[in-house]
Amino acid sequence: MTVVTRFAPSPSGHLHVGGARTALYCWAYARGRDGRFVLRIEDTDRKRSSDAASLGFMRDLAWLGIDWNEGPTIPELPDCGGGDHGPYFQSERLQIYQEHLDRLLASGRAYHAFDTPEELDAGRRAAREAKVAYRYDRAALKLSEEEVAAKLAAGEPAVIRFRTPDEPITIVDEVLGEATLPAGEIDDFVIRKADGYPTYHFAVVVDDALMKVSHVLRAQEHFNNTARHMVLQDALGFERPTYGHLSLIMNPDGSKMSKRDKDKALRAAVREREIEACPLDDTGEPMVDGDTWDRWRGDKTVQLDLDRLEAIADALDVALPEINVSDFRRSGYLPEVLCNFLSLNGWSAGDDLEKFDNAFLAERFDLDRVQKAPAKFDRDKLLAFNLDAIQAMTPEEFASRARAHAEAFHPEFLDRLDGDQFAMLCEASRERSKTLDEPFRTNRFLVDADEAIAWPVTKPVRKAMFKGEPAGLEMLGRVRPVLNEIEEFESSALESAITAFAEAEAEGNLGRIAQPLRIAVSGGPVSPPIFDTLAILGRESVLARIDRCLEVLAAEMPSS
């Protein structure tokens, strides 16, 4: 039997790390067994689904190196998708669902129900107060055939519910083992909504059967749903796939990793800094209207639109936690490292093996080594893995990947630096970069205008510039002519000239020259190696910055 797995995202929002791990496991399981991996878009919620989100999911998967044998096709990914079991958007399969629905209706295994949302809510509230689990009361079953026909004819809104057999259901799961749900635990759930779309439960069962899915690997939140899917499979005469439920990925504090964490982080920062008003955008308008802002600030269940949220965080210089695959990409993580690390959250290869690629994962992945307990996502370890991968790169590979990253996220570096300068930056940054983003994020001074550099007098600046005999600022003035007169303004020439200067003027203590220079050209005490930094900047900028620095800091210099 051919192994067929599928990843079936709902196209709302973005692919997050939990979903990415599920997709990766599904992909690996099929790949390692010469099977097929299917991508199916579950867009039966018309309000929440969007084409943009579907596209985003596909791009994120492709970026991770997860390709699908069957599923939607987009021009930019000609090697993914296609297949004989389409369409792969559920919204295009309505006719198929209806046929199977009719079978259930005809056999009496499903029935129309006309309960209003208000009535159902009242029932749920009552159950909550009575501290029991809510179960649908089958009110609609009391209606006679004529009454049902009349209501339907009158166009009353109706859902279709599945008549769940009143008996215990045993779920067989390759990860968690067997579990039996007592009779009555699963109620008569809705299988077609009033808008005519199938619910998740119905569509997933029909599609998995028709697409010949043999193994369903999905998040543990679906565990109880499996019982629903099993009774549906029985009623429809479908074979059951093998199930495996994956534990969730949690935050370090044990809370569930969620998009809301971004709102949470920003809200916390806003509170801590006692920011009252919403920041303004370029046009001087608040980034969100005052009403929304106030509601968001006061109510932790309110979420801001992601684009706005990120714009505000950017304006306030608040780092938002990475949740989605695209967040990790923007932060400069390598896709192969993300996959590697993600696969380690919930699975292990054994033999103390933890650095491997997707091909190895496909070869070795199996359900018997999948962890049952939830894992907390440790960004520190991910970062360490990313560092290791970057350190293992050739300079050429790093440069080309850094360039691609800059094209996507820091185009100003490509505008301001020529090819040689950019190459120098990469070379100077590689061994101190943990991410592809670091060369740019930490070196903005390279692309700032000379006049834009400022020198806040922090402790390290005070130490390097004002302390010592002679003070760093004086050293800076003395080394300036060396830079002005040097013939070739490039790294090795600068190194010999400045080292010689240090020998002559600072007892060979290079730091006493390098730090003042670093501060003068960058505005702070941190930069790539000083000779590279100077070379990238070029003589003109370096001298201009030194001159302004001498002027500005001389005014701040303590008199004694």
Place this chain on the structure above:
RNA sequence: GGCCCCAUCGUCUAGUCAGGUCCAGGACACCAGGUUUUCAUCCUGGGAACAGGGGUUCGAAUCCCCUUGGGGUCACCA
């Protein structure tokens, strides 16, 4: 709250299914030294766990029970 599931260092985990080779191994983090023009690396060393309580057994991290703790679920969302 009902139902279901789970439980090894701070974190991810190896070892659990076939009880002894485990006074529990690796990685990240942490701590202490060292290298270094800043930062980041890098090197050396160190501390750190079988949730608790009962069984079964010659012997239990491994099997059973209880307690505690954690997770999932209880939608016309998926």
